[in-house]
Structure formats: structure tokens, C-alpha cells
Amino acid sequence: MKLIDSMAYSSPEEMMFGFAKKPVTTKSGLVIGGGSVIPEITTHPRPGKEHDLATLSRELERANFDALQRCVSVGHPSIVIENEHVFQMTNNPEWGAEISSISCQMIADFKSKYGLNAAYRSTIADIRKPDLVNLRDSERTEKVIESFKLCAKTADIVSIESLGGKEVFDHCIIRNDITGLLFSQAVLGGRDMQWLWQQIVEIATENQCVPGGDTDCAQANTAMFMAGGFDGKDIPHTLAALTRAIGASRSLVAYECGALGPGKDCAYENPIIKAITGVPISTEGKTSACAHSDLCGNVIAAVCDLWSNEAVQYQNMFGGSSAAVFTEILGYDTAAMNSSIMLGFEKQYQACLINSDRYRDPQAFILCPDNAWSIGKAIVDNANSLYERGRAAAITCGELILADEQLMLTAIEKKSLLGYMQELNTLPDNEADFIDLCLHKYQKVKGFLPAAYGL
Amino acid sequence: MEKNHKNTSIFTRFDLTTEEEEQGARKVSSDPLLQKVGSCVIEGDDDQIEQAVTEALQNKSPLVVTNEGLIAGMTEVSRLWAEGSYFLPQVILSSDAMVVGIKLCEQKLGHPMDKKAKVITHTAEGDIHDIGQVIVNALLSANGFEVINLGFDVPVDQVVSACITHQPIMLTGTALMTTTMSAFPRIAEKLIQENIHIPFVCGGGAVTEEYVTSFDLGIWGKEASQAPGMAEDVLKGLSWLELRQKWNG
16 A cells, blocks of 8 residues: 655645645535534443443433534534444444434434534444454454444444554553554554555445544553653653654554544544645544543644544533533634634634643644644655654654753653664664564564464 | 743643652662672563573572562662652563563472462453553562453453452452443442452543442552552451552542
């Protein structure tokens, strides 16, 4: 498969929230990336509601209805509703299909009654855990594919958080092993996505459904969560930043296979993806504090097209159900961004978002549009192989962090980063040699099956 | 355009303001051979540790090498982690090195080392996110406990059955998803039916203190690093309720 070797944006200054070079129109008629930012609410069931289809369906039906109703109540003109499948929704493909069908009908009813513009994203759960099954050949794999086939019939957008390389990544992230992280994300994750996403795009296209995008949630977000806040001691924040850069080279594969965006909200690598591809992206930051903490709550909104909350469990709050409350929050955020566009102040508004977090943490720093663009450029300039571009992304990321004197690092963070850079710079130049090295080094990682990646 | 906002009204870099100068590792033994073993553990060097332990075993008993080299090194690693000089991966690498060293000592001894006690660990039924459990396993092993690792996506009945078979002092459960942690109270209920009243430490992702302390036996584990301390408390005789009172609330 030919890898992308050029940038959609000729400079980072071109990149702006609400505007994508390649806007997407859903079958429900919603335009994403066409000049305004749209809220994307992700609702999630309460514990115990997953036991049977009727209970789960009722739970998500209520949550999604509350979101739509709150849009009407406060005047939010458009919204994307996403359901990330819980395990049971993909393990029983008809469950996810039923919930997608109900949600899309509800959206149509709101459109008919109020003129509300909305779309539904169905995110299939990747239940193919690499150390549990053969990624390419298992009953679980069949269920994932079947779920796409059934959900694409009604959903506007389909996505997945794919798990390729996760077994090696988990082994390496707790062992400070940047070589293994590069192998797991760029090579294994990329190869799995090449296999998976060609099928997803074909299924979605047959059903006039938008093949959205993927996310390196299982890997780069694992690193981000482990890095934690300023009081975290699990892994260095600089390592989390490097995994994010590598994750961009991995998630890019979906778009090389024909995905159109919007990218998944939890893909914090999306600003890099947008710089390369021009597809619309969904991002989450301060509004996803309901699900997890991060250190880039504002800057991650700088070039978004959908603005999301990751996932909020359905429950009652003083201001209504959590689905309604977070819809209201997201919608007001996007209203402010869209107002800045209307007033011609979008550059100033974007500068506020960026400067809020630029030097808060290395992870935020590398997602500022200028740095995201530079990492993207390193990726497309090294399009010989998945490995070479992932390595280039990591090295460029590290160089950017080390080059800016205003980005302060603790001594242990800097020492760690210098160690990773040294290791990255001594790795083989070509992919074949790197794969040989890694197949030997990681052959005993529990559950690692090279054949599942075509190796 | 951009300014460095350290200690401004925009944000405070508490990692920088609270940073302390790294003190480095302390000596663990005055004996050069044991110090070499301890240093290999502290540095997580699982290549050199074989040679270091083999050399030490030529002059010292396996128990001495274990206690005064391997375990002493691991104790220093715990201290370095606690003071912020080490990140978790360094602890895991040290644990890996210690496991290599322990195996050599066991070979010399002719039988497995006595472990402090058994702890069963698992990740909830329907949940495949087991990195938290992997960390718990490593930390418990490094602290001398025998870990019975049931893996991920473990059915409720299998967890209960393992507790009946192995009679651990403690059970742990990990879950990332709210929709999988509902297995925990079902496990606790079945354990009680079997008259097994061991502490059941539950943690990970969306698992909350409120949820875990809503059922008998449940103790909320906020961090994986708490697991060895909790297991030590059980060894001291604390009941599940006393453990909950100490670590939760």
C-alpha cells in the first residue's frame, strides 16, 4: 500500500477549527468540517445495563434522546451522537445494529419535528485482543466485521479503536522500551489497520456510510493515562509524547485505506492527521474530564471539527441527565468557537486555546498546530515504510521538545527523553532490518503471533 | 507570541516547583558480591544479573543472596520510586531482574523459595484491559508473594473456583469498563456463599470507591502500587473490613 507522501496543509497557519480541506457530508445531511465546529456527545450506559439488549437499548435510547432534546432546549443547531460499543454490543452484532437503528430513527424524528441537524456515529468495539485471538482469523474477528456490516446500514459514520500491536505495547510501556513501542504501534498497529480498514471502507461505502477513522487509544492513550498529571510517577510524560507522535503514523493508515473522517475523538494525534490528510477530526479535552484527565484541555480544540466529551456515563445530575448536561457544555463551547469565526476573531480565539496549554506539558506542546504540522511533515517525508515514518515522527517530536527552551522539563524527564532519543537514533535505517530485530527481541512476549500481522 | 507560563495565572508547573534533586541509589550491602547483585536489581539489568548471582552463589547461600542481595536491591528500588527518582518501568525492569536472580537461587537450593503467601489476580469477565493487572502481578512478585495469575476476561465461577483451590490471602480484580466491573459483587457474593471471607481488592479505569465498598469483601484499590502494602496488611492479620477502614474512606 502506498503511504501518504505529501501534506494537505502547506503551513500550520492554514489550520483552523471548523474548517477541513476535505469536509464530509453524512447521509443525514450533516456537513462536518465545512466552516463550523459541531458538538459530538458520546453517551455510555450505567453498570449492569449491559446484561440484555432491551435494557441496554432503553438506556442508550434515553441518553441519546436527552442529548437531542437538550439541543432543542438551548438552541444548539447540530450535533453528532456517538455510541462506543460496550463489549456486548459487538459480541452480539445484532445489539449494536438495533441501537444504531433506533438512534438514527430518533435523529430523523428530531430533524422532522424541529429541523435539528444530527448524525449518528457507531464505534465498533475491537474485541480481538491480540494475545487472546488471531487478529485476522477468529470468531471475534468475524463479529467485528459483522458489526460493521449491520451498523453501516443505518449509522451515518462508523469507526473503531483498533487493537493491533497492543500485546507488545503493554509489555514495552511498562519496561521503558521505546524500540518495542515503535514496533508495536507503527509496524504491528499499522499492518493490522491496513488489513482491517480496507474491509471497513468497503463495507461503509456499500452502505453510503462514512468510514470515519481510528485512534491509537489502546496505545498512546494508555501511555497518556499512565503518565498522569504533574504528580504522576508511572511513566515519563516525554515518553507519552513520543508514543503520541508514533501513534499518528499508525492512525494515518485508516485514511490511506479510504477513511474520510471525522477521526475518532480520543485520537489526540488527530491534529497531526488533519495536517497531513485534510480530513475533519473530532477531538476532546477539558470536556472529557468526565472520563479521564489530560494536560491539553484547550489546545486540543485548536483545529477540531467535532468537539467531544470522550464518554459520559448516563446518570442524573442537578442540571438533568449527564447526556443532556454534557451536550449543553459541548454546544456552548462550539458556539463560542463558531462566534469567533463569524466575528473574524478565530485566529485570536485559537491563539488563546494554544497558549493556554503550550508549555503546560510536552504532550500539549507537540499538539500545538505548528508542532503537529512539523511531526506530520516528518511522517510524509519518510514514506518508505510504516517503520521509517513512525521513527521519524518520534525523533522529530523529541527534537521539538528539546529545542524549545521555554518548555521546561524536570531533570528526570529530560534524562529519560535523551535516553529514548539515543535509542531511536541507533535503530536500523530500513524496515526489514528493524522487523528482524524485533521479531527476535519480542518473540517471547505473551500472545505475540507474528502471523496475525502477516509477518 | 507564546510565553512560558510557569507560575502564572494560567497554570503552575507543580512538577517543577516540587522537584527535588536526585539523590541516587544507596548501597545495599558492604559485601562486594551482594552489592553487585543488588545493583543489578536496582538498575534492572537482567543480562548482568545472572553472572552476579552465579558469582555470589559460589561463596554464599541462596538465602543470603536472596535476602541481602536481591530483596535488599528491590527494597532500594521501592524507596527510589517513592521519592520520585524512578518511574514505574524501572520498578518493573528491576522486578524482571529479580525474578531471574530468584530462579538461580532456587536452582541452587533445589526447591522453590518460600513465598510470603498466595494472592490471586484477575481482570473482570468481558474486560480485556489487563495492563493494570500486569503491574499488580509484577509488584506483588517483587515483594515476595506468590501470584496466581488468572489473566483477563475471567468468568465469575472460575475466579471463585480458583479461590477454593488455592486458598489465597487476598484476591484482586481489575476492570477498565463500568460495564464489566459488575462482575465484582457477583464474585464477592459467591465467595461469601463458600464461606471465603478474604479481602477482594478491586481497581482500574472507572472502578470507584463508592462502588467497591458497596459490597462485602470489597476494598477499593486506587493505585496498583498499593497492592503489596495491602497484602502485607493481610499477613499481619487485618480482616477485609479492617483493610477497607485503613485504605478506603
